[in-house]
Amino acid sequence: MPITCPRACAGNQYVRYKIAPGKNPASAAPSKSRAIQKDRSLFANTIAAATRPRTRTELAQALGAFARDATGPQRTLTLTRYALLVEAAQYPALRPQLALGGARVNLYFENWLLRVGSTNPDRDLRIVANFLTGRILHDLAVPDPAFDPTSDLVELLEALVAATPAPH
Numbered sequence: 001m002p003i004t005c006p007r008a009c010a011g012n013q014y015v016r017y018k019i020a021p022g023k024n025p026a027s028a029a030p031s032k033s034r035a036i037q038k039d040r041s042l043f044a045n046t047i048a049a050a051t052r053p054r055t056r057t058e059l060a061q062a063l064g065a066f067a068r069d070a071t072g073p074q075r076t077l078t079l080t081r082y083a084l085l086v087e088a089a090q091y092p093a094l095r096p097q098l099a100l101g102g103a104r105v106n107l108y109f110e111n112w113l114l115r116v117g118s119t120n121p122d123r124d125l126r127i128v129a130n131f132l133t134g135r136i137l138h139d140l141a142v143p144d145p146a147f148d149p150t151s152d153l154v155e156l157l158e159a160l161v162a163a164t165p166a167p168h
Helices: 025-045 056-071 075-090 092-115 121-141 150-163
Strands: 008-010 013-015
Touching (some): 056 092, 056 121, 075 092, 075 121
8 A cells, every 4th residue: 555645735736646665755756855845945935034033032932933834824734844754764865855954944043042042052952943843743643723832932942041051
């Protein structure tokens, strides 16, 4: 039985790819590339373009809005991103393109953390990004109409950044 991955928004087109058992999903590369490009474009044109936090609360609000968008209007694209991440665990050929996108996001994220006072952005990035990823994943699996991680993000950023020791 083939694996059917979520539809990925590619412009105004929807793409569905099927992978036969034992086949490398890299065979669906055009669909995956379009999904990755759409994801990068959405990030660059929304949160990355609009986020210039001056405070931990402003950063939490921007990340909360991103999470609500990722589990709401951009749900299909987010499901595709998560499906590709799972596939990359089994098929190393998918990793370079995903790593490039992740590195771009991390650069923005580290800059935002520095802007709000982090003295250890590498550590804070790992903690906040993994927290946010987990919250988004859980809401994708079990949707909650009231999903909004903003207040939890405010508390997390306040605790991390206020307690962040400078790296040695």
